Amino acid sequence: MVQYSNAPLDLSFAALSDATRRGIIGQLVRGDASITSLADRFQMTLTGIKKHVQVLERAGLVVTQKVGRVRTSQLGKRGLKAEAEWIEAHRMLFEARFDALDEIIMQMQQEDSDEPAR
Amino acid sequence: MVQYSNAPLDLSFAALSDATRRGIIGQLVRGDASITSLADRFQMTLTGIKKHVQVLERAGLVVTQKVGRVRTSQLGKRGLKAEAEWIEAHRMLFEARFDALDEIIMQMQQEDSDEPAR
DNA sequence: TGAATACTGAACCATACGGTTCAGTATTTG
């Protein structure tokens, strides 16, 4: 048995699994945004958007601050480094496996040509 | 309003948001595995593991095949390319934003030194 | 053939998710 558990990745991958939330990130890349502006853009109630922003916040992808009556969201400094690292590491291993297979296949073909028909 | 929706990414990010499922991928990188062997390794019932494998399958990350009474799981050929691309693209934009900020700060400092005390 | 193995499916459970409405509260603005 092995104990796998990495809450930060749990939270951020879960946050990224929703199209609206990915959209919010895409929007924040172009500039900070209020709850109202996001609600307009994504055709959703303020409450709905607020919940999405909270999910992104809990995942550390977004930070918000309230000035007067307006809450502004912006991208968190933490960024997507940890997520990129997990994905990249495993992507390489995924591909390594298929490359290994390719290599075996190539080797087999090599052996075939080493052994010309007699 | 913009319509954001990308079911494949929804499914794969959701699949990756669970530590057990990331663990299963980590295991499959080292070789194909039966439901029973995964259940042993992750201290979970066969039924529980089977559900996780199904989630990974629906996301296209894993494929399975049953031979005799044993179902073997292996990594899907599709890999993590789309996920890596989304993350990388947005990571760069995340960082570009902070770099831009850094640049503005540097420019301000530049202007300060352009204007020596009189 | 009979027992052991490996999985499968249905049912259930508690909790979380994605969304809404509705009734506030706090902050501008005229």
Add this chain to the structure above:
DNA sequence: CAAATACTGAACCGTATGGTTCAGTATTCA
């Protein structure tokens, strides 16, 4: 001060998730 704006919180709803147990079914082994 009154009205408009921007958000907030509670409550609710239907569905999904992560897990279990239990009762099969299909395969393999002795």
